[in-house]
Amino acid sequence: MNIRSKLPNTGTTIFTIMSQMAKDQGAINLSQGFPGFDADSVLLDLVAKYIKLGHNQYAPMSGIESLRKNLAIKTEKCYGFLPDYQEEVTIVSGATEALFAAISTVIRPGDEALILEPAYDSYEPAIILNGGIPIHISLNEADFSVNWDRIKSAVSFKTKLIVVNSPHNPTGYVWTAEDLKILADLIRDRNIFVVSDEVYEHITFDGRAHLSLLGNEELRKKTFVCGSFGKTFHVTGWKVGYCIAPKELTKEFRKIHQFLTFSTVTPIQFALAEYLENPDHYQSIQEFYEKKRNLFLEGLKQTKLKFSTTQGSFFQMASYGHLSKISDQKLAELMCKKLKVACIPVSSFYHNGTDNQFIRFCFAKEERELEEAMNRLLRLEEIL
Template identity: 50%
Template sequence: MFPIVSKLPDVGTSIFSVMTQLAQECGAINLAQGFPDYDPPLALQEALARHATTPGHHQYAPMPGLPRLREAIAHKTARVYQVPAPDPATEITVTCGATEALYAALAAVVHPGDEVVVLEPAYDLYGPAIRLQGGIPVYVPLDSPTFRINWERVRAALTPRTRLLMINSPHNPSGAVLTTEDLESLAALVADTPILILSDEVYEHMVFDGVPHRSALQHPALRERTFVLSSFGKTYHATGWKVGYCIAPPALTAELRRVHQFLTFAVSTPTQHALADALETDPAHDQQLPAFYQPKRDLFRELLAASRFELLPVLGGYFQLARYSQISTTESDVAFAQRLTRESGVAVVPVSAFYHNGHDEGLIRFCFAKQEATLRAAADRLREL
């Protein structure tokens, strides 16, 4: 047998897949993996069905994405962020989910030996994707329990080998959001350096309590050096469609497309047409998402108010972090999450999974992008602890 030398010998199956599998085995309510248990808007489903039976819509779309979809994205971006519209031809690329956009961006600009600053806790894709390019993740912890960025700590992590810095707002898993002051601090930090930025903004339209989402696209100095990632899957409750996009200046877009064309080449044609229809016919959809998700957050927090979980603040995204020290002080977050799934029938994610070294803060993550009945059923079980 031929020897196999793994490029990621320390990486196993994603914790999200593991907890989802455990939930299925135990018949538990799955609040672990970040997906809704309700369908996309009916008009969007109907548009997909219509385009799935349209002649000519079953062949490859153009590599960067359908022109009409890229044009709709440009109009949406200008409308939402009150900025000059990105050029559909040279600054917008439709990708197979934001996951592919992130991987393609890293593959495009990170060379062996380059350092990439990652703010932890972070989505578990970041580190492995950097390492697969021969890059070196440099992990900087966020301040706990607020999960705000300590910019002096970030400054201390920069070296002449720093190629890129990754930010994520609204933040997964904590729900923290970046402020205008944060973007100013970031811009000052990278000024007069060749450091690039990757801004993961897939939860951009899920912000609460009147707090706005601040995009890197709104800061001219950052926009010149940033890959901005967005997700139709998150915005339209259709994570299984796996469609996202990247907005970046022309030079960065050109490099991203060099990778994209050999990674997936093109995204599902009827799906792109359906999304273009949705952006054209219901441009206000994204503006309605705060009012759609905030009641879910508030209901879930209200239902757990009488429980023994300590709930951390959530300003954005669709995840709720909770401390379980009043229930158990001896179990690791992994052990507690597994026991919760098996004994209480509610699957969650241990937050240590978002740290490269398994750092355990005694926190678990719930997903509240669920129907009210699902949240109530889960809360009934959780209050019994």
């Protein structure tokens, strides 16, 4: 038998490789983007409660009503827009599913989709599997803001989709009102959709607000907003997320979701629905992570690495080009093996492996772990 790969260039992801290396080396794992602490016990108890109450069979395809309703209310509180929970909100198995189904909803063979690099790794395969053509556009090298000139010159009659990710993984860039305005102007008279990956919506810093595309009356008419309860509530292993999109788009989106997973884990949906009733549970996330970020940066400042303070997400990038010319992959490996601190080489966020000598740290970890990791990085020069 001869299987012809549909994703010939896809191997094991760098996140799996670095997490495994961290495990093998007994290193502090600041590589993969998952919290190193447990969720609120209130939420954990709610899941146990709903399992015991017998909510253990298939949930409705679009998600249980109370979760869709409470998510719609939360959306209005945060972004001033109340989606119709019956026809515009769908609960899915993680933002990964939302992204895949949303991209599949709009991309047909030959369509072009713009991805801003460095980029999270799940957009490109979804585009390719639907016969689309990913067009990679680099963010501005200096500060990772959006390079609109590059985007404008890449847009053509073939462009069907732009993938937005704010707060951005891995750079931490947070889209501004100006970015949204330019995007709205750009797609106004064009048949271009937007998939907006907003999984870090509650993690922005220094008084910066997350500007959801749902808060923009014009943009939300063409946008699938993808979110993740796993990221927001420190339960990435639960894989529960959502997609909010206009009625006509949601109708098509649900046809795909129906045959990808059909429905999402029932007792967790009930638990999340009740948990969302208290806005503190999501309004406190920002402060929680800002404290961690500040502590992490205190340590990072003592090292020889250079960085610009992250604006959002639980990632911080750092550069080392002034210290050594080794590749970022090699540095990540040396750091893991010799200093026992795992990070992600940022070249893996580029389709062609562009290496600008950056590494990415995840600071969603216990404080003592962050402090110890930064202590170890004081010896960075010894390994270069």
